[in-house]
Amino acid sequence: MIEIDATLVKELIRTQFPLWAELPVTRVENDGWDNRTFRLGDRMSVRLPSALRYVAQVEKEHHWLPVLRPQLPLAIPIPAGLGTPGAGYPWPWLIYGWLDGKPAHADGIPDLSRFAVDLARFLVALREIDAGNGPVAGIHNFHRGGSLSVYDKETRQSIETLADSISVAGVTEVWDAALATSWQGPRVWVHGDIAESNLLVKEGRLNAVIDFGNAGVGDPSCDLVIAWTLLDSSSRKEFRSAVALDPPTWRRARGWGIWKALITLIQLRDTDPVKAGKARRIIRNILDDHE
Numbered sequence: 001m002i003e004i005d006a007t008l009v010k011e012l013i014r015t016q017f018p019l020w021a022e023l024p025v026t027r028v029e030n031d032g033w034d035n036r037t038f039r040l041g042d043r044m045s046v047r048l049p050s051a052l053r054y055v056a057q058v059e060k061e062h063h064w065l066p067v068l069r070p071q072l073p074l075a076i077p078i079p080a081g082l083g084t085p086g087a088g089y090p091w092p093w094l095i096y097g098w099l100d101g102k103p104a105h106a107d108g109i110p111d112l113s114r115f116a117v118d119l120a121r122f123l124v125a126l127r128e129i130d131a132g133n134g135p136v137a138g139i140h141n142f143h144r145g146g147s148l149s150v151y152d153k154e155t156r157q158s159i160e161t162l163a164d165s166i167s168v169a170g171v172t173e174v175w176d177a178a179l180a181t182s183w184q185g186p187r188v189w190v191h192g193d194i195a196e197s198n199l200l201v202k203e204g205r206l207n208a209v210i211d212f213g214n215a216g217v218g219d220p221s222c223d224l225v226i227a228w229t230l231l232d233s234s235s236r237k238e239f240r241s242a243v244a245l246d247p248p249t250w251r252r253a254r255g256w257g258i259w260k261a262l263i264t265l266i267q268l269r270d271t272d273p274v275k276a277g278k279a280r281r282i283i284r285n286i287l288d289d290h291e
Helices: 006-015 058-071 112-129 148-161 170-178 220-224 234-243 245-270 273-288
Strands: 025-029 035-040 044-049 079-083 093-097 188-190 198-204 205-209 216-218
Touching: 006 025, 006 035, 006 044, 006 079, 058 079, 058 093, 058 112, 112 188, 112 205, 112 220, 112 234, 148 170, 148 245, 170 245, 170 273, 188 220, 220 245, 245 273
Parallel strands: none
Antiparallel strands: 025 035, 035 044, 044 093, 079 093, 188 216, 198 205
């Protein structure tokens, strides 16, 4: 495991971007799993892949984020510098412009329905961007936008493992319904990880969408899971209406949500009761949300 800390980042900046060598470097809280994120001065951030499987995201973001940004209604990260291996760190890394806001939390959003509509409009705009040359869903983005069948074995094993603590019939019904459908339209851009931590809120409004490491082109259903992880029943209806996708796409979205909640619950049920409890709530939300 590579130790990625402020000392390493300072050395990388000093040797590769000496103009910024005197700027302070501080670790960003809740910086996710795929990357380690640091603030560089007041106006930039630095993100470094935490493992080899996340390295492909660097070049993808460096190439595509400047293409996507002018066509979107909300701020997204814009690369300010592409770093190379050095100081014992083996992979490329990126410097971005800093974006203001805190990760979305229902308690910090006074109008969740307005938030839902703002997010839906962002996703609609993303879908409308020409995806002809975009990166097709695959290993680089953990199949976001691809077929859910990739995770069929894992999901069914998870259902079996959790049989004593979940509604096996209900969860299996959701999963089977998801696999029975497929995206019939042209490939469209997907963010791939529309989660609270990647939605920045400023003064109660959605201000920016970050972390496009799982972006790609394909089926947009994976971007709808936020409906059950953050939104309530009222704002979920607003989101569903504004995002304007058909019932089969929503059935696949429920499948994406069930898969992620199941594997999260298995991973954390014995070590993190708070996050495990959230995974259980997501499963209940999905089962209770009938079309």
